[in-house]
Amino acid sequence: RSTLFPYTTLFRSRSEQTLLANQFKTIAAQLTYRDLEKWGVIDDSFIMAGVDRQFEVSKRTVHYVNGEQVIVPKMTADMVVLQDSRGNKFAYPVGIKQERVLISAKDASKAVQSLPDFIRSGIERVSFYWMSNPADPYWAKKYNRPGFVSAASDGGKVSFYQATKGMSKEQFKEYLTHEAAHILDSGNKYSNMAEWKAVIAEDVKLAASGKGTEAYPTEYASTNACEDFAESMMMFLTDRQKLKTLCPNREH
8 A cells, every 4th residue: 555645545546536536626727717807817708618638848858959969858748728709729837827828718819810811720729838948958959049049839730938928918819829820820830931032132132232222121031941931920910011121022
């Protein structure tokens, strides 16, 4: 008999233990939902759509970048899933503390709804974590950006991390649009098309001619074609005139 976990002997099977654990998880999620409502993170237009375990990184992985080993740790979390009146879904960790709420679901819902359907439809869910992105060390090496910290990542379920804390609503929308553009690009490979690469080349050429334009809409866009597409789409949807001024060929 285990002295550390004496109550496990009360159950005749592992399935019964799993069932009870899931019941406790559901109760904890319901309490989190009530807290979010009390804090004003959600209003009565939201419903609790469920609770599930999100595998942000399903297992510990080892990568090699330019001969250097980079370890990305496993990251999972039980998430309470919320749904707004239009069917958009948002998720917060079960048991989250008020001071660790990065963005309210109400503000996130408004930002999602403001996006055109062609880019909004790819967002399966928006999740908020208090911790940093476990893959940051990998991207820091991959992009040769020491100390790189990501505020968000994509993959159908757009995830926001600790670096989002303190963002304005406008900044949040920019990051959301950037990640939604990655989702759009991953399904259609726009950034790999010859037409897109030709547009980039035209803006690079124009910038080199000294006419006051830029080769890339942002510094981050110069990382690679995928980030260029995401940053260009973000600026196109949030400040089209700025994109036209900086990179006129991308704005068309």
